[in-house]
Amino acid sequence: MESTKVKTSAEKLAEKEGITFYRINSEKFKTNRVDIFFLDRLERQRASANAIIPSVLKRGCRDFATQRELETRLEELYGAVVDGGCGKRGETQCISFHMSHIAEGYTSRQDKLFDQCSQLLMCILQNPVVEDNGFKVPVFRQERDNLIDHIRSRINDKMRFSFLRCLEEMCSGEAYAIPDEGYEEDALLLTPQKTFGIYQEMISSYPGFVYMSGSIDDESAHRFIEQFSRLPRTNPGRVGFTDNTKTVKEVRRVDETMNINQGKLCLGFRTNVIPSSPDYYPLVVYNGILGGDVHSKLFQNVREKASLAYYAQSVLEKYKGLMVIMSGIEQENRDKAEEIILRQFEDMREGRITQEELDATKKSLRTGIKTMQDSQGAIVDFFFSQHLTQDGEDFESMAQKLESVTIDDVVRVAGRIQLDTIYFLKPDNVQS
Amino acid sequence: MDYKTITYNRLGETLYEYDHPAGLKAFLVKKTGYNKKTALFATDYGSIDNVFEKSDGQVMQVPDGIAHFLEHKLFEQEDGNMLDKFSKMGSSPNAFTAFNQTAYHFSCTDLFEDNFRMLLDYVQNPWLTDENVEKEKGIIAQEIRMYEDSPDWRLFFNLLDCLYVNHPVKLDIAGTVESISKINKELLYDCYNTFYTPSNMVVVVAGDVEPELVFKTVDNMIKSKDGGKPEKRYPEEPETVNMEYKEQKLRVSMPLFNMGIKDPVRLAGYDLLKRRTALGIILASIMGRSSELFNRLYYDGLINDSFRFDASVDQSYGFVNWGGQSSDPNRVAQEIRREIDSTVENGIGPDVFERIKRSHEGVFVRTLNSPDIIAREMMDSYFNKTSYFDLSRVYEELDIDYTNSVLRDLFTKTTALSVINPI
Numbered sequence: 001m002e003s004t005k006v007k008t009s010a011e012k013l014a015e016k017e018g019i020t021f022y023r024i025n026s027e028k029f030k031t032n033r034v035d036i037f038f039l040d041r042l043e044r045q046r047a048s049a050n051a052i053i054p055s056v057l058k059r060g061c062r063d064f065a066t067q068r069e070l071e072t073r074l075e076e077l078y079g080a081v082v083d084g085g086c087g088k089r090g091e092t093q094c095i096s097f098h099m100s101h102i103a104e105g106y107t108s109r110q111d112k113l114f115d116q117c118s119q120l121l122m123c124i125l126q127n128p129v130v131e132d133n134g135f136k137v138p139v140f141r142q143e144r145d146n147l148i149d150h151i152r153s154r155i156n157d158k159m160r161f162s163f164l165r166c167l168e169e170m171c172s173g174e175a176y177a178i179p180d181e182g183y184e185e186d187a188l189l190l191t192p193q194k195t196f197g198i199y200q201e202m203i204s205s206y207p208g209f210v211y212m213s214g215s216i217d218d219e220s221a222h223r224f225i226e227q228f229s230r231l232p233r234t235n236p237g238r239v240g241f242t243d244n245t246k247t248v249k250e251v252r253r254v255d256e257t258m259n260i261n262q263g264k265l266c267l268g269f270r271t272n273v274i275p276s277s278p279d280y281y282p283l284v285v286y287n288g289i290l291g292g293d294v295h296s297k298l299f300q301n302v303r304e305k306a307s308l309a310y311y312a313q314s315v316l317e318k319y320k321g322l323m324v325i326m327s328g329i330e331q332e333n334r335d336k337a338e339e340i341i342l343r344q345f346e347d348m349r350e351g352r353i354t355q356e357e358l359d360a361t362k363k364s365l366r367t368g369i370k371t372m373q374d375s376q377g378a379i380v381d382f383f384f385s386q387h388l389t390q391d392g393e394d395f396e397s398m399a400q401k402l403e404s405v406t407i408d409d410v411v412r413v414a415g416r417i418q419l420d421t422i423y424f425l426k427p428d429n430v431q432s
Numbered sequence: 433m434d435y436k437t438i439t440y441n442r443l444g445e446t447l448y449e450y451d452h453p454a455g456l457k458a459f460l461v462k463k464t465g466y467n468k469k470t471a472l473f474a475t476d477y478g479s480i481d482n483v484f485e486k487s488d489g490q491v492m493q494v495p496d497g498i499a500h501f502l503e504h505k506l507f508e509q510e511d512g513n514m515l516d517k518f519s520k521m522g523s524s525p526n527a528f529t530a531f532n533q534t535a536y537h538f539s540c541t542d543l544f545e546d547n548f549r550m551l552l553d554y555v556q557n558p559w560l561t562d563e564n565v566e567k568e569k570g571i572i573a574q575e576i577r578m579y580e581d582s583p584d585w586r587l588f589f590n591l592l593d594c595l596y597v598n599h600p601v602k603l604d605i606a607g608t609v610e611s612i613s614k615i616n617k618e619l620l621y622d623c624y625n626t627f628y629t630p631s632n633m634v635v636v637v638a639g640d641v642e643p644e645l646v647f648k649t650v651d652n653m654i655k656s657k658d659g660g661k662p663e664k665r666y667p668e669e670p671e672t673v674n675m676e677y678k679e680q681k682l683r684v685s686m687p688l689f690n691m692g693i694k695d696p697v698r699l700a701g702y703d704l705l706k707r708r709t710a711l712g713i714i715l716a717s718i719m720g721r722s723s724e725l726f727n728r729l730y731y732d733g734l735i736n737d738s739f740r741f742d743a744s745v746d747q748s749y750g751f752v753n754w755g756g757q758s759s760d761p762n763r764v765a766q767e768i769r770r771e772i773d774s775t776v777e778n779g780i781g782p783d784v785f786e787r788i789k790r791s792h793e794g795v796f797v798r799t800l801n802s803p804d805i806i807a808r809e810m811m812d813s814y815f816n817k818t819s820y821f822d823l824s825r826v827y828e829e830l831d832i833d834y835t836n837s838v839l840r841d842l843f844t845k846t847t848a849l850s851v852i853n854p855i
Contacts (some may be wrong), residue, residue: 019760028465029801030444055737056749067730071721075787079794104798138731146736151759152685158581250690258682259855262577295519304513307570310578328578356520363522363542370467370541 002075006371008395010165010211010383014225017235019208022227023392024379025215031116032098032114032214034121034224035380038206039388041240042091042175048147048182049190049198050093055143055412056195057097062127063089064120073120078102080117081367082124089388090242090319091175091227095202097125109300114220122227128199134192135199144187151184155258155381158425159328160312166324166423167317169254174246176320204234209387211380239388244274244321248418257428263331264425267341269323272416273281275389279416281317282402286417287316289346289359289410291325295360297344298325308333319389321418338422345419351411353427369399433647440821443553445800448643450650455631456656457814458650461638462812467541469639470803471548473555474535476634476815477662479605480748481532485663486626494623494814496600497572498609500529502558502620504568506536510559514550523547531601532746533815537807544641545649549623552635552653558618558624573609583682583852587690590678593755595694629659635841636810640802666748670698672846679851688852689761690825692753693845698840700747701817702826709792709826710835711743711752714843716788718771718782719754725771734764747816752842761851772843775853779836793827811817 010022040050064070074080079102087094099121101113129136155161158236164179181187210228212221248270273283291298291314302312312327325345329337347353371393372378386393393401435450448460465753479500483493507514507527518525536555540547579585589604596602606612637646673694699707719725719741729735741754758764799805809820 004443026465028463030797031801066720066727068724073558075722075791077794079791079798095473100798102794102797106442107794142731145733149686149736153757154685156583156684156688157517157580260581262574262581293519293524294515303571307567308574310575328574330574330577358514360520360522364519364524367522367524367539367541371539374466374468376801 008379013221016322017227017233018205019210019228019233021210022212022383023216023221023340024211024383026213026376027213027215029140029376030103030106031100031376032103032212032216033098033376033380034118035211035384036097036121036125037209037384038095038202039208039239040093040202040206042088042093042094042178043177044182044186045159045356046161047093047178049084049195050202051181052143052147052190052195053095053202054086054097054141055146057124057128058082058084059139059143060129061123062129063123065129067340068126070120075115077105077111077113078107080113082117087180088176088178089385090317092240092242092319092388095206097121112139114216117225118224118227123169126203128362130196132193134196137192140192140195144190144253147181147187148184151179151181151187156407158258158260158262158264159326162266162425163324163326164423165256165425166266166268169252169324169423170322170421171320174243176242204232205236207237207239210429211383213376213380223230242319244272244365248420249421252421252423253424256424259423260427262328263334263427265327265329265334265337265341266423267325267419268421268423269325270418270420271321271323272418273321273413275318276391279409279413282405282413284365285358285361285405286348286400286410286413287314287323288365289353290314290334290344293364295357295364297347297357298327298341300339301344302327302337306336308337308340312341318385334424349411349414351407353410355407358410362402365404366399369395369402370417374418377404403427433644435647436587436826437643437645438821440824441460443797443800443821443824445821447819452630452650452654454654455629455652456633456635456736458635458647459637459810459814460641460643461636461647461803461810462641462643463639463803464705466640468539468803469541469544469637469641470537470539470807471635471637472535472537472549472807472811473635474633474811475627476532476534476632477534477623478530478532480666481627481664482489482600483665484626485665486622487659491665492798494619494620495607496603496611497605498615498619498623499534500606501568501572501612502623502813503527503529503534503536504572505560505565505620506555506558508559508564509554509557510686515553518547519551521547528603531605532748533759533811535808535811539733544639545645548637548646548649549653551697552650552655554653555628556656560620564618565615565617569612570796572606572612574605574613576606576609579604579606583684583688586680586682587688587755587850587852590680591690591692591750591848591850594678594850595673595692595751596713597670597672599749600666625659625664627703628656629662630654630656630813631658634811634814636807638807638810669696670842675848676764676846677849677851679853681855683851684852684854686757686759686760686854689758689764690753690755690850691765692751693842693846693847695745695750695752697750697841697843698747700746701824703748704745704816705813705818705822706830707835707838708743708745709823709830710838711745711790711842712792713785713835714780714839715741715743715752715754717784719768720788725768727784729767734758734760734767734809761849765847765849769847770799772847776843780800780832782832785832785835789827789830794795796827
């Protein structure tokens with residue numbers, strides 16, 4: 001059988017009242033899915049309310065009044081999934097809703113699964129259970145408590161915790177420092193009415209993106225889009241922008257202690273490169289050479305040569321233009337690790353980059369772009385990210401841009417990157 | 433080439449199967465239209481295999497964590513590190529050690545054949561020196577230290593420590609900083625020579641490649657002679673639990689709990705797949721998201737979205753477990769125990785059974801979107817003497833009477849509870 005290489009593209013089907021609809025068709029997956037994103041500026045006043053909305057909506061709607069009824073229905077629909085969440089991309093908060101079900105050919109009965117599942121999704125979005133002009137009190141309170149527990153539980157994962165703390169310290173005073181789910185103190189002040197009010201704002205005016213993927217015919221797609229015309233859209237807003245203008249005056253050091261065994265070292269950098277800049281693709285290559293994969297300078301020098309760590313890597317935050325290097329080390333090796341890490345950073349800046357390093361990174365990025373197209377979730381994420389930064393790249397054009405990056409480009413970008421904050425989560429040495 | 437083709441029409445999948453004369457089995461799951469090609473080369477040897485009989489009949493006991501240590505070391509070759517070689521071709525190599533298997537794999541989009549040859553070559557050619565073994569101790573020690581700080585990991589292993597008296601499944605996969613200090617080149621070679629033999633291994637490829645290419649490459653590259661299936665030794669495990677409760681204090685925001693039951697029934701093949709599937713349905717009926725219990729505990733604020741359950745069934749061990757965050761683990765444990773008892777008493781009803789079975793079948797179909805999951809499940813099921821695709825038949829044949837008999841058989845046994853409390 002001859003394999004067919006089809007271009008993965010997001011076909012724009014409609015744009016109505018600030019919501020843009022795309023279809024990503026592909027026959028190779030056994031599932032269909034819908035992803036809805038509502039966007040808001042990341043601001044303290046609304047961050048916690050935005051975060052709690054999907055959790056409350058998942059608890060029931062007009063047609064399925066309780067979570068139990070909803071979950072029972074999803075099981076009947078061959079283990080379909082309806083979910084929601086909230087996270088930030090740069091200084092934009094994204095409230096997301098998601099539906100997926102197995103494609104009709106794989107069920108033993110003839111069901112119109114796409115219609116049934118998308119109706120369910122629209123029901124939780126449009127018709128929450130309401131009393132006294134607010135969300136139902138017990139449901140609201142439980143989800144508020146859950147949100148607070150969730151915010152508190154970020155200390156459980158030490159690697160992620162130190163990464164987030166580093167970014168927060170670095171961006172202190174900027175909107176980006178607000179956590180994905182807002183703050184505990186703000187969550188405590190929310191009421192069912194106030195939160196319902198923010199929900200209504202989301203429905204009526206937050207800009208939105210909708211993606212349908214799988215094999216969805218025109219008729220089903222348009223029937224689904226039609227359901228959005230029932231939303232009371234008035235005065236839709238525009239996607240906000242992320243402030244990337246701050247420059248570093250002085251490197252900050254932040255040490256915190258915790259009852260743990262392994263120290264976590266995080267170095268936060270400002271790349272001074274915005275996603276729409278021509279320097280963005282050299283930055284991606286830069287990050288790959290420095291700490292993106294097993295061939296990278298950090299992995300090779302911190303782990304393989306010095307045996308100081310199990311992990312040593314760098315990650316980019318695309319929208320805000322940040323980079324964090326992280327590694328888990330013994331406390332007594334802190335200075336040594338920091339020195340080796342900073343030497344790699346200097347080597348990048350001074351152009352000590354081999355053609356081999358560049359080639360390996362580019363190949364690995366190319367593989368990454370191709371494999372993304374084998375996952376429906378990754379495809380949606382890719383296009384959403386492009387739409388958010390209004391880049392308009394597709395997989396092929398992005399691959400080409402990365403391919404054309406030279407060592408000179410990488411060195412030019414390296415010269416712009418500034419160390420901002422060194423964060424160390426230190427074991428306090430009193431653990432039994 | 434002499435290979436078998438099996439088509440699963442209902443699932444829209446084709447499996448190719450080849451038997452190498454040295455005793456190695458190779459599979460290809462063809463994923464037409466996928467860019468990603470995944471290959472995995474694995475041995476039926478994991479962290480639980482620390483007592484075994486060598487080919488000369490001598491019984492050996494090796495330090496805990498040695499299978500995992502060997503996994504790290506195989507990447508090292510005389511002419512450089514394999515990780516570098518794969519990454520120079522743009523592919524991503526990795527490996528993992530589980531209780532019962534060690535697998536080496538890569539995924540790529542281009543140059544599949546070159547990558548595949550490299551995989552088959554390096555796993556057959558260990559290159560160990562006193563120096564490179566010593567160097568690895570520092571890296572693995574940091575991996576162990578990282579897990580010591582992971583509450584979920586500690587919670588899970590403390591539960592296994594509660595459930596098991598003797599079985600090595602209770603031991604940390606990477607061992608301890610102390611146990612790995614005893615590992616040396618000679619011990620590693622003993623383990624390698626015993627377990628890395630063709631008939632103890634499997635090759636699985638998932639992706640848009642041709643069977644001739646895969647099996648010809650296997651044919652050319654497998655050099656080792658068959659050393660037979662090694663003799664593994666597991667200690668006698670009593671039906672009773674080691675202890676009913678274990679607690680540890682770590683820096684967490686609220687208590688975490690994990691609760692479970694040890695399954696004393698040892699199966700292999702289709703029967704194992706069937707029991708595992710039935711256990712999944714039982715757990716979902718009792719405590720799944722559509723259950724009365726889950727919703728009551730959630731509504732009372734005793735559990736939250738982090739609640740999960742799972743059934744692990746292997747030829748040499750088996751258990752069911754569930755848990756998450758809770759402000760009051762002991763009360764949750766009591767409520768769950770009470771609900772288990774009443775479900776055992778009344779049995780699972782036909783409507784619930786059919787609905788959950790259908791939903792779990794849907795989840796199975798979803799996994800077929802991922803070449804990585806397929807490759808891993810094919811390996812795991814092969815070592816357990818069955819095939820992942822037979823799950824389709826299991827879902828057709830599994831009935832409520834069998835499921836209720838498994839329920840009555842297993843869920844009357846003692847539960848153990850592991851708790852991590854905040855410092």
